[in-house]
Amino acid sequence: MEKYVKILKKNDLKITSQRLIVLQYLDENCIHPTADQIYSDLKINNPSLSKTTVYNALVALQKHGIIQAITISGSELRYDIPHxxxxxxxxxxxxxxxxxxxxxxxxxxxxxxxxxxxxxxxxxxxxxxxxxxxxx
Amino acid sequence: MEKYVKILKKNDLKITSQRLIVLQYLDENCIHPTADQIYSDLKINNPSLSKTTVYNALVALQKHGIIQAITISGSELRYDIPHxxxxxxxxxxxxxxxxxxxxxxxxxxxxxxxxxxxxxxxxxxxxxxxxxxxxx
DNA sequence: TTACTAAATTGTAATTATTACAATTTTACA
DNA sequence: TGTAAAATTGTAATAATTACAATTTAGTAA
The missing domain is CATH 3.30.1490.190 (Ferric-uptake regulator, C-terminal dimerisarion domain)
Structure with a gap:
């Protein structure tokens, strides 16, 4: 988890548990998930998580180039960490x-x-x- | 217009005035428009045109590879004729x-x-x- | 030309992903 | 520890697209 804290710090993003778990999820699940998939999966162990927060976290991570949105499907955005x-x-x-x-x-x-x-x-x-x- | 009739015929698509004007619009306006743009522009001279028809025509043309949907924006589909x-x-x-x-x-x-x-x-x-x- | 059938058009209602927003909570820092 | 700015949350709104049923039309065969 320290790994993700570092990434956020390097990009002058405030450290929040929500951003950390979203980032960890994308790092560990290379399935190019939708925002909703991320939300549903994380919600299980983080019942207080809000879908808007997932969207907000994705926007913040995207702005700093940490993740990217993939528009290939045409009906929904999919996310991944570009390596x-x-x-x-x-x-x-x-x-x-x-x-x-x-x-x-x-x-x-x-x-x-x-x-x-x-x-x-x-x-x-x-x-x-x-x-x-x-x-x- | 005969040009567009030929294209539809070649692809075993029924000839309808709506499909013809959508195809003509895309052929003459290389602006990669949205379905809504196509609809709004054509509606002016074709007041009875329905937006659903535009969507239907686009789907039909796409199925036969006559036009293609561009998913680059992420929030809406844009269309063009691929040459x-x-x-x-x-x-x-x-x-x-x-x-x-x-x-x-x-x-x-x-x-x-x-x-x-x-x-x-x-x-x-x-x-x-x-x-x-x-x-x- | 006429009649018929399958397919296309139309308008409206429903769906789905995403965004807006206001209230509450939390982070970062003095 | 206190504070201000920023993030989270839940709900409501938006916007593109799809579903659907009624009506109209295109293509074909008599």
Whole structure:
């Protein structure tokens, strides 16, 4: 837990137990969860937790680049801790998101268009290996 | 307009005036509009148009790959007609989406992960040239 | 052209993720 | 330990999208 305290401190964020457990949850569960999933899972051991707090914590962590929001599904935001450039695959059938470890060779080119680049997302959509196996 | 009739026919979609105007709108307005923008703009000259119809038309066109939904903003879907692989830049300040003409050299690699790849999206977020000029 | 069937359109109501807000509690610091 | 600013909480509001039932229309075959 000290690990997460350090991260918050480094980013001048106030240390609260709620931010710590949200951060820990994302660090230990690389399932690219929704805000609601995070809330439901944490609520079990933290009955006083509010869903708004989860949203607030996610916004605060995002502002400082500690976590990132993934917009791949189109209907809900999914969150993860970005460790190194990678892409995301979204299964249209089961909704799962999996990391695709490819880095983008275009990154340097992006700034040549005159816009200030802050985030780069590589999204791939289709049917995942496991759903393919199960058949339709 | 005959152009759009052909597209619908080729895809075994029933020809309706509503689908035609939605398709024409997207073809002539490369602004990556929301469903609501499309609806509002078309409503002016087509007072009987319903918003649900716009949604239905978009779903039908999307199913056949005639148009694509862009999930870059995270809060709403934006639509465009994909002509050739390109990426999208989203301005966090003004909400504008602009095409970035880069093709992704990773495309071949994507299928090596065992998933069935149906769509690839390259999203870049930041502040656009014009908003940078205006300053904060 | 006419009649028929399946599909599309329409308007309204429901759903769902997210945000706004005011009251209360807590953190960080003097 | 006291205090001010910030965070948490619960509820209410918002906004995009979907569900649904009634009506209309497109496509086809007689």
């Amino acid at each position: 190194g450039m990678h892409h995301h695959f979204y299964c249209k059938k089961c909704g799962k998101i999996v990391d695709i470890d490819i880095s983008c060779p275009n990154i340097k080119k992006m700034s040549e268009f005159g816009h200030k680049v802050e985030e780069i997302h590589g999204y791939i959509k289709g049917i995942c290996k496991e759903c393919l196996k199960k058949g339709s | 050739g692989m390109h990426h999208h830049f989203y301005c966090k300040k003004c909400g504008k989406i602009v095409d970035i003409d880069i093709s992704c050299p990773n495309i071949k690699k994507m299928s090596e992960f065992g998933h069935k790849v149906e769509e690839i999206h390259g999203y870049i977020k930041g502040i656009c040239k014009e908003c940078l000029k205006k300053g904060s």
